[in-house]
Amino acid sequence: MSNFFDGETISATATAVGAAGVGIVRISGVDAINIAEKIFDKPLTQAEHGKIIFGHVKNFSGVLVDEAIALVMRAPKSYTRENVVELQCHGGSVVLREVLKLTFKAGARPAQRGEFTKRAFLNGRIDLTQAQAVLDVIQAKTSAALTVAQNQLAGRTSETIREIRRAILNSVAHIEATIDFPEDDLDGVILSEVDKNIAAQIERLNTLLKNQSAGKILREGLETAIIGKPNVGKSSLLNFFAKTERAIVTDIPGTTRDSIEEFVNVGGIPLKIIDTAGIRNSGDAVEKIGIARAKNCAQRAELILALFDSSRPLDDEDEEIFKLLHDRDALILLTKIDLPQITTAEDIAKKIPAAQVIELSLKSGAGTDKLLTAVGEHVGTIDFEMSFVRDEREADLLRRTVNHLREAQATINSNVGVDFVSIDLDAALECLSELTGESVSEDVLNEIFSKFCIGK
Numbered sequence: 001m002s003n004f005f006d007g008e009t010i011s012a013t014a015t016a017v018g019a020a021g022v023g024i025v026r027i028s029g030v031d032a033i034n035i036a037e038k039i040f041d042k043p044l045t046q047a048e049h050g051k052i053i054f055g056h057v058k059n060f061s062g063v064l065v066d067e068a069i070a071l072v073m074r075a076p077k078s079y080t081r082e083n084v085v086e087l088q089c090h091g092g093s094v095v096l097r098e099v100l101k102l103t104f105k106a107g108a109r110p111a112q113r114g115e116f117t118k119r120a121f122l123n124g125r126i127d128l129t130q131a132q133a134v135l136d137v138i139q140a141k142t143s144a145a146l147t148v149a150q151n152q153l154a155g156r157t158s159e160t161i162r163e164i165r166r167a168i169l170n171s172v173a174h175i176e177a178t179i180d181f182p183e184d185d186l187d188g189v190i191l192s193e194v195d196k197n198i199a200a201q202i203e204r205l206n207t208l209l210k211n212q213s214a215g216k217i218l219r220e221g222l223e224t225a226i227i228g229k230p231n232v233g234k235s236s237l238l239n240f241f242a243k244t245e246r247a248i249v250t251d252i253p254g255t256t257r258d259s260i261e262e263f264v265n266v267g268g269i270p271l272k273i274i275d276t277a278g279i280r281n282s283g284d285a286v287e288k289i290g291i292a293r294a295k296n297c298a299q300r301a302e303l304i305l306a307l308f309d310s311s312r313p314l315d316d317e318d319e320e321i322f323k324l325l326h327d328r329d330a331l332i333l334l335t336k337i338d339l340p341q342i343t344t345a346e347d348i349a350k351k352i353p354a355a356q357v358i359e360l361s362l363k364s365g366a367g368t369d370k371l372l373t374a375v376g377e378h379v380g381t382i383d384f385e386m387s388f389v390r391d392e393r394e395a396d397l398l399r400r401t402v403n404h405l406r407e408a409q410a411t412i413n414s415n416v417g418v419d420f421v422s423i424d425l426d427a428a429l430e431c432l433s434e435l436t437g438e439s440v441s442e443d444v445l446n447e448i449f450s451k452f453c454i455g456k
Contacts, residue, residue, distance in 0.1 A: 009035055010115055011108035013096050014455035020091030025099050026455060027087070027108055028080045028116055033072060036085035038106040039099070040070050044085065049074040057087060057099050065102065066095045080116055081123035114452025118445065121437060128437025128448070129157050132390055135452055136219055144268030145218040147384050157387040158436060160208065164201050165432045168405075168425055171197050175422045191412050194421065198405050198412075205402050208387055212395045214380075215388035221263050221272035222379060225297040227324065228307030229317040233335040236362040237307065238262060238275040267376045268384070274301070303378055304330035308348060310359070311339035322351050331374055332357045338364050393444075397435045404428035 009029025015022070027036055037044040042055035051072050057065045069088040078084040089099055104110065112118075114135075121131040133152035140146035152158075171194040178190050226234045241264040260275040274297050298304055306321055308314070325332075332348055338361040345357040358374055360367025389395050408424035433439035 009108045010111035011035075011100060011103040012111035012116070012455040013100055014086070014116075015091065015096075017093055018091075019093070023089050023091035023093075023096040024455075025087045025089065025096060025103060026111075026116065027085045027103055028078070028082050028111075028119065029108070030083060031107055032083040032085045033074075035103060035106040035108050036070060036072075036087060039065075039102040040068070040087070042070070044070055044072055047072040049077055057089065057102065059098075059102060060105065065098050066090055068099075076123070076125075079125070080119040081125050082119060111454055112449075113454055114449030114456060117452060117456055118449045121445075126153075127155075127158050128440060129161070129390065129394070129435065130155060131437070132448060134456065136390070138453070138456065139219070141221060141263045141270035142218075142265045142268050144382075144384050145270055148215075148218050148388060151385065152388065152390070156385075157208075157390075160204070160387040161432055161436055164204055165429060167197055167201050168429055168432075172422055172425050172429070175418045175425070178418050191418060191421070195409060195412050198409055198425075202402055202405050205398050205405075208389055209395060209398055209402075211386055212389040214382045215390055217269060217379060218382070218384075218388070219390065221270040222303055223272045223274070223301050224303045224305060224375075225274045225301035226305045226307065227298050228321060229309075229315075232307040232309045233333075233362050234275050234307055235260075237305065237333070237335075238273055240362055240368065241266070241271065241273050266372055266379075269376070269379050269382070271303075271375070298324045298328070302329065303375070304328055305333055306330050307333045307335050308343060309336055310334045310341045310343050311336045313342050314347060314351075325352060325355070329378070330355060331371070331378070333371065334359045335362065337361045337366060394435060397431045401428045401431040401435075404431065 007030075009027060009031040011025060011027045014024040014026040033044050033047070039057050039059070040053075040055050041058055042053050044053065047053060047070075049072065053070045053072070054067075055070060056067050059065055066089045071086040071088065073079075073084040073086075075082045075084075087099060087103075089095055117126075117131050117134050120126050121128060126134075130153050133149050136149035137146065137153055140149050174190050174194060226237055228234050238260065242262045243264075262273050262275075264271050264273050304325065306325055308318060308321070330352075332352065332355045334343065334345055334348060334357055337359045345359060348355065348357050356374060358367055358370050360371055362368070389398065404424050404427040408421050408428070411421045411424055430439060434444075437445075
């Protein structure tokens, strides 16, 4: 793609807000080098690509703002495929804000959310699936999720889509050949080969769709609710997963009055753990709100960890927990097995016969290995090297592609003519083009890149 931004140069802080050793202001566009030179006390316009120059940022009155390093990247050998200058300053928020304001006074305009990556996409450096992978790299919550995001950024899914697209284009070319040379009477032979090819591509697309839930888990975390009545060990369980004192643990019922969220790593899988308020009858207005939120978390969670205290008999409050577990995906945790047991796994099985019961002591660590194994088994085996569907938009486009291919198969079987098959295949190709961004509306692009941070 050609450069869509010849008249505009943008600037933004490319590093996180807060005190740090180094902070970066990034400038991108046709005038990036000239604009940087206006506020830098060393010449940049003749600098070679990749040149690093030490100097000072000064305002238009010549007053020193900060010492800095200017890194010059000339088009098309930059992230955006435009001229880019990065001013690497000290990392304080005040100094970066001052340097950024100077770039605006020198002629740049503020970058929009994700605009650097949007330019990289529009200028043909990456496709849309790779552009979205940039965000996944930034937000990766485990090393496994990072591996998947890096593979997507490197083009793992893009290449799979391109292979499917090439295969469909090959069928279109064969069909067009039969239309151009009808005297050869090859319709039956060609359509048989096209039908086989379509079936193979449908299978590949369905494999991608099967990975949708795994991709969502790696990106967003498996939403996991910890529920139970007060003092059964919910906060201790959160602290176990988080490997830190994330929640307050006391013998006083009702300590946790609101939901506490924490992302944790279980075998490379990110879990979004939610420690909820103890479910019981309470007259406290604030605690009632927390209990209502706990029940709501249990209703929407993808996995429930339901805790029951083995050192106490089951009571009416436990019965409330059992009601929440009806037809839900849950692991039953029988806690405090280091104490004399009153409630057993057999007692729990009478209430929920099909449930998996894990006995454990968070104090001694007994049973925690079984818990981690059970959570991993719930998620299932994920091949981190596979191509993944990132979100519902991509999944919808893949499903629409499959539908068009099935329509092409139906057209072949109805014997209405090869040209009608080509229409269905063209519709499938259009969906794949929208997936990679070769054919996509401005509204869709704006929605995608609005989720990025300003400096990316």
